[in-house]
Amino acid sequence: EAQVTQNPRYLITVTGKKLTVTCSQNMNHEYMSWYRQDPGLGLRQIYYSMNVEVTDKGDVPEGYKVSRKEKRNFPLILESPSPNQTSLYFCASRSIPQPSPLHFGNGTRLTVT
Amino acid sequence: AQSVTQLGSHVSVSEGALVLLRCNYSSSVPPYLFWYVQYPNQGLQLLLKYTSAATLVKGINGFEAEFKKSETSFHLTKPSAHMSDAAEYFCAVGGNEKLTFGTGTRLTIIP
Numbered sequence: 759e760a761q762v763t764q765n766p767r768y769l770i771t772v773t774g775k776k777l778t779v780t781c782s783q784n785m786n787h788e789y790m791s792w793y794r795q796d797p798g799l800g801l802r803q804i805y806y807s808m809n810v811e812v813t814d815k816g817d818v819p820e821g822y823k824v825s826r827k828e829k830r831n832f833p834l835i836l837e838s839p840s841p842n843q844t845s846l847y848f849c850a851s852r853s854i855p856q857p858s859p860l861h862f863g864n865g866t867r868l869t870v871t
Numbered sequence: 872a873q874s875v876t877q878l879g880s881h882v883s884v885s886e887g888a889l890v891l892l893r894c895n896y897s898s899s900v901p902p903y904l905f906w907y908v909q910y911p912n913q914g915l916q917l918l919l920k921y922t923s924a925a926t927l928v929k930g931i932n933g934f935e936a937e938f939k940k941s942e943t944s945f946h947l948t949k950p951s952a953h954m955s956d957a958a959e960y961f962c963a964v965g966g967n968e969k970l971t972f973g974t975g976t977r978l979t980i981i982p
Contacts, residue, residue, distance in 0.1 A: 762914075791970075798880070800961060800974035801915075808968065816969065848914055856967050857903040857922055862914030 760785045764849050764863035771839055772871055779834045779866050781849030787861070788854045790832040791816070792824065794845040795865075801848065807832055808854070839870040873898040873964045877973035885981045890934075890949040892976045894962030897943065904945045905963045905970070906936055915961060921945060932956070954980050 762783045771777055783790065791806035793816075803816030807826040821843055823835040832851075836843060846867050850860040878893040896902055904921035919930025926938045932955075936947045945962060957980045962973040 793972075798974060801972040803969060803971075806968065814968070817971075850914075854967070856965065857905070857920045859905065859917040859920060860907075860915070860970060862916070864912075864914050 760861065762849055762851055762861050762863040764847075764866050766866060767864065768867050770869045770871065773840055774838050777836050777839060777868075779836075779847060779849075779868070781832045781834065781863060782830050783832075783849075783851040783861070784830065785851060785853075785861065786829065787851035788829070789858075790826065790849065790851045791860070792822070792832070792834050793848045793850065794818065795848060796845050804834070804847075836868075839868075841870050844868060844870050873902065873966070873969070873971050875962050875964050875971055875973035877960075877962050877976050879976055880974065881977045881979065883979040883981055884952045886954060887951050890947070890952045890956065890978065892947040892960050892962075892978065894936075894945045894947065894973060895943055896945060896962070896964040898964055900966065902964045903966065904936075904938065905965070906930065906934070906945075906947050907961045907963060907972075909959045909961065909975075911958075918947070918960070952978075952980050954982065956980055 792804040793801040802818045805824040807813045849863045852858040852860045874897045876895045906918040907915040909915045929935045
């Protein structure tokens, strides 16, 4: 089954404790992206990657890091989480030619206390 | 630069009534336009996309959207609402690198 898999689904952590949210897709997509969803703000793009070893900032990249060492994986790293990063995070992938639809994971709900 | 405005963060319609969710976009180049739906505790799913082949686009579950360049709009409609349509709907405009989402419209269906 074609899918984007995120782990974990729920995560509660404390300020400053480094964490990684994993994302993997099995559709051989070149493009992958991370979004955060907050009430009243919709989805905002954090980082995206057009291919292996190619990453770029989205609209809200501060406090986040990503890497793309393999085509299927695109982890999101929070080196020093803060309470304002409490949010619902989505990973998504698609093939490159537009208008290709994004395929979304089921989300990771992160709470930073 | 591109942006999307969804008018109405909450819309309620009676079962069987017309659904109309509004989306206006801003884009400096011919846009790629999408509607996505999000059910509770799930990721977003594609409803339909505008490919420039036709201005009236049909999607899944009986939804359709009409691209109107003169009005910079891409409103989503469904002739007859069903209880299962209750969800949050997002309009998005994008290019090859970025997809910008609207703030979403939560659709409630009244029995």
